[in-house]
Amino acid sequence: MTASxxxxxxxxxxxxxxxxxxxxxxxxxxxxxxxxKSSLINALANRKQLARVxxxxxxTQLINMFxxxxxxxxxxxxxxxxxxxxxxxxxxxxxxxxxxxxDREELANVFVLVDGEIGxxxxxxQMLEWLRANGIPHTVVATKHDKVKSAKxxxxxxxxxxxxxxxxxxxxxxxxxxxxxxxTLRSLVLGHLN
Ligand code: GDP
Numbered sequence: 001m002t003a004s005x006x007x008x009x010x011x012x013x014x015x016x017x018x019x020x021x022x023x024x025x026x027x028x029x030x031x032x033x034x035x036x037k038s039s040l041i042n043a044l045a046n047r048k049q050l051a052r053v054x055x056x057x058x059x060t061q062l063i064n065m066f067x068x069x070x071x072x073x074x075x076x077x078x079x080x081x082x083x084x085x086x087x088x089x090x091x092x093x094x095x096x097x098x099x100x101x102x103d104r105e106e107l108a109n110v111f112v113l114v115d116g117e118i119g120x121x122x123x124x125x126q127m128l129e130w131l132r133a134n135g136i137p138h139t140v141v142a143t144k145h146d147k148v149k150s151a152k153x154x155x156x157x158x159x160x161x162x163x164x165x166x167x168x169x170x171x172x173x174x175x176x177x178x179x180x181x182x183x184t185l186r187s188l189v190l191g192h193l194n
Contacts, residue, residue, distance in 0.1 A: 005046030006186055008066040008074055017063055017100030023073040025193045026106040030097070031113030032123055033079030036143035039176035040113065041066070041076055044186055051076055061093070063100070072193035073106075081123040101136055108192040109137050111185075116142035116156070116173060120163040128164055140164050141185065145175035 014020055031037050038051035051064060064076040077097055101110065112127060114120045120128070131138045148156050161168040172188065174181035 006044045006074075006189065007069055008041075008045045008050065010050060011065040011067045011073065013062040013064050015062060016096060017075075017104065020063065020065055020075070020100075020104075023067075023071065023106045025072040025108050026075055026104065027073075027108055027189055027192050028075040028077055028101070028104075028110045029113060030077045030110060030127065031079060031143075032081040032115070032121060035079065035113045035115050036176055037076060037079060037113050040141070040143060040174060040185075041074070043174075043176040043179065043182050044189065068193060070194070074189070074193075075100075080127070081121065098130075101131070102134060107136075109139060109188075111141050111189075112138050113141050113143050114160065114164065114171075116144045116160065117147040119156070119160050125163065139172060139188065140166060140170065141172045141174055143174055143176070145173045145180045146178045147175075 011021070029037055029041065041051040042048060045066075050066070061078045063078060066074045066076070068074070077100070078093060080093065080097070101107065110131060112124070112131070114124050128138070128140070142157075142160055157168045157171070157173070161171050164171070172181055172185055174185055176182070
C-alpha cells in the first residue's frame, strides 16, 4: 500500500526560531548542508519546489516552516557545517538551533539526516551526541540510498549505524530520487503529528 503524499503547505521562513508561530505538534529536520534535506521534504510532499533544492550548500540559512491540514508543523532547520560561513555566523546558528531544539515545547521528534553515501560526519556525530545528552527524541535518516551500490549496501548499513552508535534497524534509509523509504518516513512523521 502506498501512503499518500504529506499534504503540507509553506507557512513562513524565519532567521530566528523564537518568532515561529505556535503549533499543536511539530517535527524538525536537521542535517549538514547538501545532505538532501530539501529533496527529502519535497519527496515527502510529492512536490518539486516546496523546499528549495540547491547546488550551493549553505544558501538556505533560514528556518522554513510547513503545516499539515490539522495545523501540526514540520520545521526545516538550516543546514549545518558549511565551511565557507565565517565562524561567528556559524556559532550564531548553532546557538539558535540549539535554543530551538531545547526550548520548543511542541517538538515531538527530530529527524537527523545523514548522507548515506558518505556516512556520518564529525558534525553529525556531535549533533547526535548532543541530542542524546539532552534527552531530545530523534530518528536518524540516511539519505541518497540510490548512491550506495547494492553490493555494498549491507556493509554500509552496518557501518553507518555503528558510526551513529545505533543498530542498523534503527536507521531509516531513503532515496528522494528513487522514492525508497519515503512511505516509511511519511508514516513516522505522521505518527508524531497526529
Ligand atoms: P540540502 O542542502 O540538504 O537541502 O540538499 P538538497 O536537497 O539541495 O540536495 C543536495 C544535492 O544532493 C542535490 O544535488 C540533490 O539533487 C542531491 N540529492 C538529494 N537527494 C538525493 C537522492 O536521494 N539521491 C541522489 N542521487 N541525489 C540526491
